[in-house]
Amino acid sequence: MSRVLLDVSGVSKTFGGVVANDRVSLSVPEGAIYGLIGPNGSGKTTLFNAIVGYHPLDAGSVRFDGAELSRLRVGDIARRGLLRTFQQTRVYVGMDCMANMRISAPGARAGLRGLFRGFDPETDDQAGELLEFVGLQDKRHVRAGELSFGQQKLLEFAMALMNRPRMLLLDEPTAGINPTLINGLIDRLRRANETFGITLLVIEHNMRVIMNLADHIYCLAHGRMLADGPPEAIRGDQRVIDAYLGAA
Ligand SMILES: Nc1ncnc2c1ncn2[C@@H]1O[C@H](COP(=O)(O)OP(=O)(O)OP(=O)(O)O)[C@@H](O)[C@H]1O
Secondary structure, three states: OOOOOEEEEEEEEEEOOEEEEEEEEEEEEOEEEEEEEOOOOOHHHHHHHHHHOOOOOOOOEEEEEEOOOOOOHHHHHHHHEEOOOOOOOOOOOOHOOOOOOOHHOOOOOOOHHHHHHHOOOHHHHHHHHHHOOOOOHHOOOOOHHHOOOHHHHHHHHHHHHHHHHHHHHHEEOOOOOOOHHHHHHHHHHHHHHHHHOOOEHHHHHHHHHHHHHHOEEEEEEEEEEEEEEEHHHHHOHHHHHHHHHHHH
């Protein structure tokens, strides 16, 4: 097995009286695709936020490639190659796809001026190639707001790839997408893992998707790590089944 890239150890986070993460630990080896599941409110998004520096931890540590992240800011963590996407897409609806890609290039956000000044050919080449990778090459000059929700998710994924991440945390990448596009998106996630070597940790409610995609699955319930194992073990784990039935 490859070496550990992301190592979360004993992470706790409380909001007022709500214990959203209670001493959560997990680790993801470099080059793997891991899943994170759990009923609504079990603490999955809170854990993603903790990993990428959106909020300070109450306790615990997050190490990425051996370095402690828990005191770093979001931007510093992103520069180390660890990025996340969101349940709701975050594309710029008034801009076309190319402009969305350009503004996602490292350093672009620091100077909006760059948008008007034009970008270097290398950035544009990379943007074009990645739009092609996600199947949006025909939509280069279409405003993101005119894309379907599923296409916006593909665009958001391509925007994340502009940063050449080492690891992506994906928060429900298939939520709200029609079944045809879901298969395309899964295929792209797998290819990003195989072709670019990007390690993935994926929150997913769609069991068919995560069972097919992930090498290994962690399951949270009530803020705690309930179980982890290969998909076939998780599928039959009575604790996991009970957690979902109890939450239904
Ligand atoms: N900023 C916040 N302020 C207060 N409570 C919060 C905050 N963020 C999360 N929580 C609470 O923490 C708990 C865990 O929420 P979280 O969003 O992490 O769960 P989740 O597993 O991602 O849920 P879902 O599957 O519905 O997205 C919930 O009880 C939620 O209400």
